[in-house]
Amino acid sequence: MLQIKNLQAGIEDKPILKGINLTVNAGEVHAIMGPNGSGKSTLASVLAGRDGFDVTGGEALYNDNDLLDLAPEERAREGVFLAFQYPVEIPGVNSAYFLRSAVNAILKHRGEEELDAMNFLKAVKVKMKELGLGEDFLKRPVNAGFSGGEKKRNEILQMTMLDPRLAILDETDSGLDIDALRIVADGVNRLRSDDNAQVVITHYQRLLDYIVPDFVHVLHDGCIIKSGDKSLALELEEKGYDWLTKEAA
Amino acid sequence: MSQLATTNPAVEPVEAFTKLEQNGAALMPLRKAGLARFSDSGYPTLRDEDWRFTNVKPIAELPFRPTIDPLGQALGQEQLGNVTFGQLSADRLVFIDGHFNAALSQIGDQSSGVTVTHLTSGLAGLERELGSLSIGDDNPFVALNDAFFTDGAVIQIADGQRLAKPVHLLFVTTASEDGEAAHIRNWIVAGANTQGTIIESHLSLGQAATVTNVVTESRIGDGANIEHIKFQDQSNRAFHLASLHSELGRDAQYTFHSIALGARLSRNNLRMRLAQPGIECILNGLYMLRGQQLADHHMVVEHAAPHCDSHEYFNGILDDQSRGVFHGRILVQPGAQKTDAKQTNKNLLLSDDATANTKPQLEIYADDVKCTHGATIGEMDDDAIFYLRARGLDTPTARRMLLHGFAGEIVERIRHDAVREELNALVLGRLEAVHKLD
Structure with missing residues (x-):
């Protein structure tokens, strides 16, 4: 599904990703861990197409096509979803209106029938209930004045409604208490299938208690320095990152 | 004479x-x-x-x-x-x-x-x-x-x-x-x-x-x-x-x-x-300008009694060489305790040649009051545009949604349903017809 080959990227003249190699197949969950500043969020941003990052080398293929050549909205329509670390507050834009527009942009791209207001509401209310979001949520402006937990749950709600093939979760666990963490993780787990894949970026192991990864990668100074199975995450929890980063140095 | x-x-x-x-x-x-x-x-x-x-x-x-x-x-x-x-x-x-x-x-x-x-x-x-x-x-x-x-x-x-x-x-x-x-x-x-x-x-x-x-x-x-x-x-x-x-x-x-x-x-x-005492006064305004237009709102809200609330919300969308002016003076007289006065003025500049002049002014002669003001002048939020694009919406749609939302913050406060709905449609139509969205 996703093949990242020797990907190098940075901001202005500062290199951040220094040759990432990663293959994600359908049906897999990958966790990317690493200390602050290792390039985790840059990787997510580059894959989603955020402005301001220069790709200086390597490539990222998504279903064998050049992902980096697509505009952000094209990536989204092709099934790539980024759950933002810092979801943006958009005052004045009603959540229901926004979400239905997004769902329909993607359905239209897939050649499927767009949802009318009623069918959209029916579908979204089921998902909102699963995520513990009250009905007034749809009337509120997107993320405006939301608590940290509400914002993250909103990301998961959007993910659920957009039904992506490849979901990248950028530090979705940050700022969540244990109950919210469980709700968010349940949402991700419900989405898992043989047709899609998740890349979970996190600083801490605790999210991986709930979203159990098939692979764990450690990112340090723009490179993946170690890959393993879920036991690697436990080892990191116990020992921290130092033993690996020293090894890498 | x-x-x-x-x-x-x-x-x-x-x-x-x-x-x-x-x-x-x-x-x-x-x-x-x-x-x-x-x-x-x-x-x-x-x-x-x-x-x-x-x-x-x-x-x-x-x-x-x-x-x-x-x-x-x-x-x-x-x-x-x-x-x-x-x-x-x-x-x-x-x-x-x-x-x-x-x-x-x-x-x-x-x-x-x-x-x-x-x-x-x-x-x-x-x-x-x-x-x-x-x-x-x-x-x-x-x-x-x-x-x-x-x-x-x-x-x-x-x-x-x-x-x-x-x-x-x-x-x-x-x-x-x-x-x-x-x-x-x-x-x-x-x-x-x-x-x-x-x-x-x-x-x-x-x-x-x-x-x-x-x-x-x-x-x-x-x-x-x-x-x-x-x-x-x-x-x-x-x-x-x-x-x-x-x-x-x-x-x-x-x-x-x-x-x-x-x-x-x-x-x-x-x-x-x-x-x-006990008054609630809301002043709510929207200006959408282009060409050489200028719109000026000049307010004086005088709190002369305790326990009154006043809220001013003004949003401006400024294109071309237009200018938006906001002057909001809140005057809290002695004895007007428990005043709650809030004032915001937000300006969205769609052109390098557009100008916003905003001047909040608080004049407070009572000690137990809550007065806040905030003013912003800026371009469209690139982070917000990226957020919407990352959800599959193209740039013109994203810009339209943000502009409409920005104007909608004000229009939504109109309580009369038919007036609000007619204005909402009018504002959206005006944004599409007049302001560059791509």
Whole structure:
């Protein structure tokens, strides 16, 4: 599904990703861990197409096509979803209106029938209930004045409604208490299938208690320095990152 | 008189006053005092602190032509049916170039305690009231209005009554000569525990550099709940000057919305006096400008009693070389404890040449109050655009959604459903038609 080959990227003249190699197949969950500043969020941003990052080398293929050549909205329509670390507050834009527009942009791209207001509401209310979001949520402006937990749950709600093939979760666990963490993780787990894949970026192991990864990668100074199975995450929890980063140095 | 003569050689107040006197001799003291004040002050200049960002020189340079007589433009119902709010179920008073037009107006269906009429209908006793709320204001345009107003709406709601339908005041200019000026005077008295919606719209049917100078005095009684929506969509050569002087009673709720889309230059002076405890006053405004347009909202909210809330929300979308001006002064008098005053002004610049001048001003003489203000001037939020694009929406759609949302923050506060929905559609249409979205 996703093949990242020797990907190098940075901001202005500062290199951040220094040759990432990663293959994600359908049906897999990958966790990317690493200390602050290792390039985790840059990787997510580059894959989603955020402005301001220069790709200086390597490539990222998504279903064998050049992902980096697509505009952000094209990536989204092709099934790539980024759950933002810092979801943006958009005052004045009603959540229901926004979400239905997004769902329909993607359905239209897939050649499927767009949802009318009623069918959209029916579908979204089921998902909102699963995520513990009250009905007034749809009337509120997107993320405006939301608590940290509400914002993250909103990301998961959007993910659920957009039904992506490849979901990248950028530090979705940050700022969540244990109950919210469980709700968010349940949402991700419900989405898992043989047709899609998740890349979970996190600083801490605790999210991986709930979203159990098939692979764990450690990112340090723009490179993946170690890959393993879920036991690697436990080892990191116990020992921290130092033993690996020293090894890498 | 000398200054007036130098700024306006064409002014002939003697002739104008002779005609105006025929309409009501009792108003002559007000008119003469107004003319005297204006003669002293002349038009404001950029040196006046209250007019620092708004240059009215183009108005001062126009020929001085108050439309003392109707201009004789024949208008039919068909020309007004399509205007904004033209189809709204409302009692409608239509004024053409400052003159009431009975044929185009429809008044009915109000209860016996409600009077909806116009000034020159000869309402007894009103001549002593007019000016009582605007008297302290040294705004030269109020002085000009005192001197030359021709007509305007009168709305009086007796204690405990409500407007059965909204009252729609439709002011249209048809003037074809530059400088033709409609001076309009409105008088609104809402008694205790009254309710109602008042809509005031200002439109142009011609393209001349006309002047609309409207002064509204309103007295909102104890426990009254009044929503007032002012919609200004005049031609881009028109000049629009408005001032509202309101005194609010105990526990009154008054919401004033200013939607300023048109005119070359528009200025709204809002003077709110919160004289009794428990008042909630909301001033809510949207300006969307392009070309050389300028819209100025200049507010003074005076908290003269404890336990009052006032909120000002103004959003501006500024394109091309347009300019938005916001001046919000909150004055908390000694003893006005537990005041809660909030003020925000947000400006979105769509062009490098657009300008926003924003000036919040808090003047507080009480110690147990909550006053906040915030102003922003910026471009469209790139992070927000990326967020929407990352959800599959293309850039034009994302920009449209953000602009609509920005305007919608203001429009959403309108409580009257039909008015809000019509404005919402109008604003969206205007954004699509006028402002570059890709």
